[in-house]
Amino acid sequence: QGSGGTAMRHGHGSRKDEVDTDTERFFRVIDRGILEHYSQPSGLPLMLAALPEYHALFRSVSRNPHLLPAGITTNPDALTPEQLRAESWRRMEPLHQERIDTLILSYREAKSHGQGSDDLPGMAAAAAEGRIATLLVEAHRQVPGRILPGTGEIRASAMSDPDTDDVLDDLAEHVLRTKGEVVVVPGGQMPTRTGAAAIYRY
Numbered sequence: 001q002g003s004g005g006t007a008m009r010h011g012h013g014s015r016k017d018e019v020d021t022d023t024e025r026f027f028r029v030i031d032r033g034i035l036e037h038y039s040q041p042s043g044l045p046l047m048l049a050a051l052p053e054y055h056a057l058f059r060s061v062s063r064n065p066h067l068l069p070a071g072i073t074t075n076p077d078a079l080t081p082e083q084l085r086a087e088s089w090r091r092m093e094p095l096h097q098e099r100i101d102t103l104i105l106s107y108r109e110a111k112s113h114g115q116g117s118d119d120l121p122g123m124a125a126a127a128a129e130g131r132i133a134t135l136l137v138e139a140h141r142q143v144p145g146r147i148l149p150g151t152g153e154i155r156a157s158a159m160s161d162p163d164t165d166d167v168l169d170d171l172a173e174h175v176l177r178t179k180g181e182v183v184v185v186p187g188g189q190m191p192t193r194t195g196a197a198a199i200y201r202y
Contacts, residue, residue, distance in 0.1 A: 020057075023054075023057060024057060024061055027054075027057060027058045027061050027062075028061050031058070031061060031062045031063060031064055032063075034046065034064060035063065035064045035066075039064050039065075039066040043066070043181075044066065045066050045068050045092070045095075046064055046066045046067045046068060047067075047068050047070065047071055047072065047088055047091065047092065048067065048068075048071040048072070049071065049072035049074065049076040049079075049084065049087075049088075050071070050072075050073070050075070050076070051073070051074075051075055052073040055071055055073065068091075068092075068095065070091040070092070070095065071091070072084070072087050072088065072091065074087070099183070100183065100185055100186075100189060103134060103136060103183055103199075104136070104185075104189070104191050106134070106199060107134075107136060107191060107197045107198075107199055108191065110199045110200065111197075115199065115200045115202075116197065116198060116199050116200065117197075117198050117200070118191075118192035118193070118194045118196065118197050118198075119194070120143065120154060120167060120171075120194050120195075120196065121153075121154055123135075123171060123196060123198045124147045124152045124153070124154050124167070124170075124171060124174075125151075125152040125153075126152070126198060126200060127147070127152060127171055127174035127175050127178070127180075127198075128147070128149075128150065128151060128152025128174060129152070130178035130179075130180075130201075131200050131201050131202060132174075132175045132178070132180045132198045132199070132200060132201070133180055133181065133199050133200060133201040134180060134181045134182075134183065134198070134199040135171065135172060135175045135180060135181070135182045135183070135196060135197070135198050135199075136183050136185050136190070136191070136192075136196065136197040136198075137168050137171070137172055137182060137183070137184055137185065137195065137196050138168070138184075138185055138186075138187050138190040138192075138195040138196065139184050139185060139186050139187055140187060141168060141187065141190075141195035142166045142168065142195075143166060143167040143168050143194075143195055144156065144157050144158060144164045144165075144166065144167070145157050145164070145165065145166075145167045146164075146165035146166075146167065146170050147167060147170040147171060147174065152174075154167055168195050168196055171196060180201075
């Protein structure tokens with residue numbers, strides 16, 4: 001009886017180890033796929049939504065540098081898309097605000113050393129040359145006009161013109177095309193009056 005009991009407990013343990021190994025292998029495949037097809041191309045943060053018992057294991061095997069420390073410990077299948085969005089933002093908002101605060105400090109320090117600017121013509125020229133590492137853009141702010149391709153010159157226009165563009169949108173597009181980062185900042189927190197602030201690469 002003793003040996004039979006030992007064998008039974010060992011058998012259960014082996015089955016659990018096998019399940020854990022299968023789950024770990026599955027998580028590695030999922031992690032690699034997300035990293036290659038989503039995180040690396042986009043650079044966007046990644047938030048894990050899963051039952052509580054899966055968080056530690058997934059994080060132990062993940063090699064995704066974009067995986068956030070905050071996660072949703074609820075079965076995502078039990079949430080509507082709107083609920084999932086709300087839960088994600090509830091955890092993401094403090095991290096986003098912390099990121100904005102850090103970037104504003106970085107901008108002020110860069111500007112004090114001649115490596116930052118809030119001058120729109122200067123930023124447009126720098127964006128055309130691929131010199132902007134990070135661009136802060138004020139949410140809901142519009143500056144009528146457009147940035148001419150190649151030269152970075154700003155061509156002003158009237159807001160009443162139906163064909164008018166937004167200089168800030170053009171600026172953001174230039175920065176993104178040259179692998180820079182664009183961050184939207186709420187109006188009340190924007191550190192400049194021009195609607196934009198740039199941290200230069202050089």
